[in-house]
Amino acid sequence: MSKGKTDERIAGNNAKNRQQISNSPPNSGYGENNQKLDDLAKNIEDAGGEFLTTNQGVRVNDNQNSLKAGDRGPTLLEDFILREKITHFDHERIPERVVHARGSAAHGYFQVYESMAQYTKADFLQDPSVKTPVFVRFSTVAGSRGSTDLARDVRGFAVKFYTQEGNYDLVGNNIPVFFIQDAIKFPDLIHAVKPEPHNEVPQAASAHDTFWDFISLMPESMHMIMWVMSDRAIPRSLRMMEGFGVHTFRFINDKGKARFVKFHWKPLLGLHAVLWDEAQKISGKDPDFHRRDLWEAIENGDYPEWELGVQIVEEKDEFSFDFDLLDPTKIIPEEIVPVRRIGRMTLNRNPDNFFAETEQVAFHTGNVVPGIDFTNDPLLQGRLFSYLDTQLIRLGGPNFHEIPINRPIAPLHNNQRDGYMRQTVNRGQTSYEPNSLRGGCPFQAGTDMSGFASHAERIDARKIRERSPSFHDHFSQATLFFKSQSEIEQNHIIKALRFELGKVETIPIRERMLFLLAQVDKQLASKVAEGLGAAIPAKLEKPVNMSVPGDVDPKKVQPKRVAQDMEVSPALRMIDNPNFPNETIKTRKIAFLVSDGFDDAALLDMKQTLMTAGALVMTVAPRLGVLTGANGTVVKADFSFLTGSSVLFDAFYVPDGEASVASLKGEPEAASFLNEAYKHCKTIAASGAGIELLASAGIVTAADEISRTDKLEFRPGLVASRESYAQSLGDQFVRSIARHRHWEREPAS
Ligand code: HDD
Numbered sequence: 001m002s003k004g005k006t007d008e009r010i011a012g013n014n015a016k017n018r019q020q021i022s023n024s025p026p027n028s029g030y031g032e033n034n035q036k037l038d039d040l041a042k043n044i045e046d047a048g049g050e051f052l053t054t055n056q057g058v059r060v061n062d063n064q065n066s067l068k069a070g071d072r073g074p075t076l077l078e079d080f081i082l083r084e085k086i087t088h089f090d091h092e093r094i095p096e097r098v099v100h101a102r103g104s105a106a107h108g109y110f111q112v113y114e115s116m117a118q119y120t121k122a123d124f125l126q127d128p129s130v131k132t133p134v135f136v137r138f139s140t141v142a143g144s145r146g147s148t149d150l151a152r153d154v155r156g157f158a159v160k161f162y163t164q165e166g167n168y169d170l171v172g173n174n175i176p177v178f179f180i181q182d183a184i185k186f187p188d189l190i191h192a193v194k195p196e197p198h199n200e201v202p203q204a205a206s207a208h209d210t211f212w213d214f215i216s217l218m219p220e221s222m223h224m225i226m227w228v229m230s231d232r233a234i235p236r237s238l239r240m241m242e243g244f245g246v247h248t249f250r251f252i253n254d255k256g257k258a259r260f261v262k263f264h265w266k267p268l269l270g271l272h273a274v275l276w277d278e279a280q281k282i283s284g285k286d287p288d289f290h291r292r293d294l295w296e297a298i299e300n301g302d303y304p305e306w307e308l309g310v311q312i313v314e315e316k317d318e319f320s321f322d323f324d325l326l327d328p329t330k331i332i333p334e335e336i337v338p339v340r341r342i343g344r345m346t347l348n349r350n351p352d353n354f355f356a357e358t359e360q361v362a363f364h365t366g367n368v369v370p371g372i373d374f375t376n377d378p379l380l381q382g383r384l385f386s387y388l389d390t391q392l393i394r395l396g397g398p399n400f401h402e403i404p405i406n407r408p409i410a411p412l413h414n415n416q417r418d419g420y421m422r423q424t425v426n427r428g429q430t431s432y433e434p435n436s437l438r439g440g441c442p443f444q445a446g447t448d449m450s451g452f453a454s455h456a457e458r459i460d461a462r463k464i465r466e467r468s469p470s471f472h473d474h475f476s477q478a479t480l481f482f483k484s485q486s487e488i489e490q491n492h493i494i495k496a497l498r499f500e501l502g503k504v505e506t507i508p509i510r511e512r513m514l515f516l517l518a519q520v521d522k523q524l525a526s527k528v529a530e531g532l533g534a535a536i537p538a539k540l541e542k543p544v545n546m547s548v549p550g551d552v553d554p555k556k557v558q559p560k561r562v563a564q565d566m567e568v569s570p571a572l573r574m575i576d577n578p579n580f581p582n583e584t585i586k587t588r589k590i591a592f593l594v595s596d597g598f599d600d601a602a603l604l605d606m607k608q609t610l611m612t613a614g615a616l617v618m619t620v621a622p623r624l625g626v627l628t629g630a631n632g633t634v635v636k637a638d639f640s641f642l643t644g645s646s647v648l649f650d651a652f653y654v655p656d657g658e659a660s661v662a663s664l665k666g667e668p669e670a671a672s673f674l675n676e677a678y679k680h681c682k683t684i685a686a687s688g689a690g691i692e693l694l695a696s697a698g699i700v701t702a703a704d705e706i707s708r709t710d711k712l713e714f715r716p717g718l719v720a721s722r723e724s725y726a727q728s729l730g731d732q733f734v735r736s737i738a739r740h741r742h743w744e745r746e747p748a749s
Contacts, residue, residue: 034109035409036133036162037349043404044352054084094359095394096145099190100156102204103139104149104238104291105358106298108347110134110161110308116342119259119312120251122371123450124163125342133162134345135405137361138238138294142193143204148283149290150274151204152233152496157243157265158363159345165450166410169367170263171387175232176244178328179221181471183382188214207503216512220471222520223329223478229496230481230489231273231574236650237293239304239587240272247380248325250373250455251312258455260318260325260375262332264309264339269587270580272740275680276496278647285645295350300616302587303348309339323477324470328379330477334571334579357405362391370447373455378467397421413442478520484572488743494524498531507534515540575743583738586614590737591639591649593670593693594619597659600629602687602725606653609730615651615737620644622667630657641669646676651737656688656724664693671697681741685719685733694720717742 052060060081067079075082097103109131116125124132139156140149155174160167179189191197192214193206202208206228215221227233235241243265251261274282282289297304311332313325323330351357364387365380374380391400397420400406415431430438445451482490497517501510514536518525525536570578590610592603607617621627621637628634638644646652652674654661664670674697677684686694694700699718706720712732713719719736721729736742 033131034107034133034349036135037107039407039409040352040357040404043356054081055088094396097139097394098390099141100139100158101145102143102147102149103137103156103358104294105135105137105351105361106294106304106347107349107351108134108136108303108345110159110343110345112308112343113341116251117253119253119261119310120371121254122163122168122251122369123165124161124168124369125371132164133409134347135160135162135357135361136345136347137358137363138290140204142190142206147204148287150234150279150282150287152206152228152276152279152500153204154228154233155235155238155241157241159243159265160361160363160367162409163369164410165369167367167406167408168369168372169363169365170245171363171365171383172243172245172263172265174235174241174243175224175227176242176246176262176264176331177224177227177477178246178379179215179224180218180379181220181327181329181467182378183380183386185218186379186382186386189218207500209504209506209509212501212504212513213506213509216509216516219474219516219519220329222474222516223481226478226481226493226520229493229500230485231275231492232271233496234273234276234279235290236272236274237269237297237587238290239294239297240267240269242266242271243306247328247377248313248375250375251310252371252373252455258315258373258457260313260315262311264311265306265345266309266339266341266579268305268307270583271574271577273574274647276492276499278680281645281647281676286648289648294347297587298347298350300587302614303346305347306345307341308343308345309341311337311339313337323473324468326375326377326468327471328377329471329474333480333566333569335566335569339571339579356403360395360400360403361405362387362395362400362403364388364391368452370450370452376457399423415442475519480566480569481572482521482524484568484570486573486575488746489573489575490524491746491748494527494531497524497528501528501532510534511537512540583740584614585610585650585734585737588615588650588737589648590615590617590651590653591620591644591646591673592617593621593652593654593664593673594627594635594637594657595621595660595663595667596628597663598627598629598655598657599660599688599724600631600633602655602657602690603629603635604633605725605727606655606685606687606730606733609727609734613734615734618644618649620649620673622663622670630659641667641673644673646673647680649677649682650740651683651733652677652685653733654684654686654690654693656690658689661689661693665696674699678745681717681743681745683717683719683733683736683739683742685729685736687721687729688724691720691722694718716744 052063054060066075066082068075110124111131112125112128114128116122124130137156137158139158140147140151140153141156142153143151157172157174159170161170180186193211195201195203196208196210215225232241245263248260248262250258252258286292294304311334313332318325321332325332365383366388368374374384392398395403398416399419399422402423415433417426417431428438433443434440447453482493485493501513504510510532511534514525514529514534517528518536529536570576592607594603610617618638619627619635620639620641622641624637624640624643626634627637654664670693674684674694678699684694684699691700691706700706706714706722712721712729713736717736717739719729719733723729
């Protein structure tokens, strides 16, 4: 929704306006034909209103002074206005999520490309003309609600589909595997990664002893560790990352035939990350970087989009892989089972109120609709318990499904009653089934009436606490992931591990990690060891009382069947990933470094070229206010060198203009802006006198370097022209930005 539209929507704030909204028929336009938004509209209360009132509707005539015995006397207990206001304030907070506390969300819709009836009877996957409303919440895992967006962490990617058959929640992550194979280890994992209990340090970071202590004793986490140490864990934007359902689920068609399915979200803007050095700096400069980015993109009408992909496996092929489909530490490589893209999700509206929607939304892996079912993945099975349980405490009782954001658009009738904060006024004598007094209503829906019937999987087993031997290979896919990365990405993993383990103070923990890394890849381990100034131990010393299988008994590992000769999976890398061939500069933020006296055409024509390609242009100047070009063009300074920062932009341009460049040369921050950009391998362009700023910043070393070549891109990601502006310069700048980073400039580790 554009800014204009938002303003229009919130313009009216009186009772009459609200009346109009609540009386509006479905698809009134309020919700852009989105049934969930129309439903939410019934609860909208715009800020303002005519008179200030208490919660009982009594008008308040003095909101500045409490009721006192004399103007210098004590406050009276009688002051019900003061008491109500303070009491409500005291209770404004609810417990934050125990994990995924830091989140950002948006509304949108999903549309399937063609009917999936052959595979699933799920109603929302049948008709390409149907737009199913969605609410999506992205999150980090370890940090508190107010923590930085740019932590090295997994990103939550939770989608609530408000389907005509009830809510379906796909509660996934941006990484397709998980740390542990069994949910019983989840509290331990989270206790280990959260700030340490004695001093609550560090916030939103895994680089500390307890996390790596746990991991070093948990070899099954090694595949996940490769992903978390990769650039996937520091995305450039929530709009530029993949999503995964992680577990294997089931699709069931109307004939009752089941197939295994893995879910993927493929972002249309491609896969992009920031460097760790940037991530740390962004955490200081703008801890809301991802939240702001998502919000602004939607406000600007640059709606983020993902395609929903599925990998479908026939039941007869369940055992034909060299890993177990039920093991959440494994992927099905896309080269073995291709991802079929079956629909598109578009996020096109920001929430009206963070607390009411983003904070109060309650996801649950158990929210499924007919046509989608579970498998026996022991991690998924544990999650099926956890989510409902956690919402009961977090949202204060059993009626959280009545909170507007959680309410399904499908009709809801049952005999569940009462409890804290019940909103519904259930009329009638009966609250049980079967009944005769109300004609049997509400009655059970047979499967022919969309009643949910669990897949009748045959189970004939002993009750045991054991893990299947088919879960015992903890390293093959970790190795596959590492080997599939480009050299640059491998270096980033090495550096990330050096950083994280370098923060670990207990030497035996580092050693255990080096031992495990050596099982993944010898070179990886030795490079990490080099950075730590340590040696890889020849064998793993089990600490006293270690109760988990610290190493793998090869006799217990199932023989490999399919894909044992698979060396690399290109779909696992971010750089040159074949799934994202079209590089675009859409929504990239380009900083123009300018001051008074800039060359008007050099600024305006370049801006036009970039905007035509879909990028956003912002000016950064020695001060805020307006700037005037040599020929009188007036532009607003969006940032000063104080309020802006190099790490917040994707590319940089210094336009021609003698006076402008002279002023920038006197500004030490301008040079450090460009030097950081250079270090972070971003594209920098200059025209005419702008080149002198590159020279004074030390980026162009030999003064005549540019004259010696007729190439506009005279060094990787450095674009310049002696002319004030030529279209060829703009076109080259666009092509260079589309490569995102110029890794040739990055020093090897
Ligand atoms: Fe979880 C929240 C994703 C394992 C227990 N989880 C939560 C959220 C996401 C995930 C995206 C945030 C939802 C939101 O935005 O409100 N969790 C995952 C994935 C997992 C996973 C992809 C592994 C494949 N989780 C997992 C296990 C357990 C939990 C094994 C417990 C046995 N997760 C929870 C929770 C949370 C949660 C405690 C905290 C807040 C909430 O549920 O609503 O129930």
